[in-house]
Amino acid sequence: MVVSILFFGVQVMAQSNSVNTHKLGEKFGGGVIFYLDEAKEHGLIAAPTDQVAGSKWGCSHHKIEASSLNDGLVNTKKIIEKCGAKTAAGICVNLTIGGFSDWYLPAIEELLLIYEQRMKIDGLTTNDYCSSSEYVDGGNDVWAVHFGRNGKRFYYNKSFPYSVRAIRKF
Numbered sequence: 001m002v003v004s005i006l007f008f009g010v011q012v013m014a015q016s017n018s019v020n021t022h023k024l025g026e027k028f029g030g031g032v033i034f035y036l037d038e039a040k041e042h043g044l045i046a047a048p049t050d051q052v053a054g055s056k057w058g059c060s061h062h063k064i065e066a067s068s069l070n071d072g073l074v075n076t077k078k079i080i081e082k083c084g085a086k087t088a089a090g091i092c093v094n095l096t097i098g099g100f101s102d103w104y105l106p107a108i109e110e111l112l113l114i115y116e117q118r119m120k121i122d123g124l125t126t127n128d129y130c131s132s133s134e135y136v137d138g139g140n141d142v143w144a145v146h147f148g149r150n151g152k153r154f155y156y157n158k159s160f161p162y163s164v165r166a167i168r169k170f
Contacts, residue, residue, distance in 0.1 A: 030100040047165055053127060056162070057142045062139045072132040104166065128146055
């Protein structure tokens with residue numbers, strides 16, 4: 001953006017960089033940035049700590065169509081609507097960290113991005129982390145990531161106890 005500045009009585013045209021750019025691993029928006037768009041202005045933030053280890057996804061034996069592989073916010077809303085707040089998704093949406101209350105359970109692709117940037121994010125364990133992405137079957141399984149086994153993606157029963165790490169968009 002070009003702006004006009006009055007400098008000692010002389011009007012000067014200057015280039016203003018009003019865009020805030022960010023970097024991976026930066027502490028921002030209540031957590032740590034683990035994904036950035038090309039302009040480095042918008043992205044995804046992981047909560048600074050796990051929300052809970054041993055949380056169940058919920059709604060076992062019920063298919064709820066939380067099938068997005070890359071938009072956990074959409075899935076989280078479906079999980080809360082159909083399964084209630086006593087779920088991994090409910091733990092995430094009820095968070096307020098750093099004044100931000102728009103946290104959600106990541107979709108499988110978002111969770112894999114966390115794994116890729118795990119060295120920049122404090123407190124991740126070698127546990128299995130659940131995503132908000134339901135595995136396409138009879139409603140029993142959910143996509144998850146083995147953080148201790150080379151970030152392998154797998155599906156397993158919704159009633160299995162998983163670790164949970166909330167994320168938010170900015």
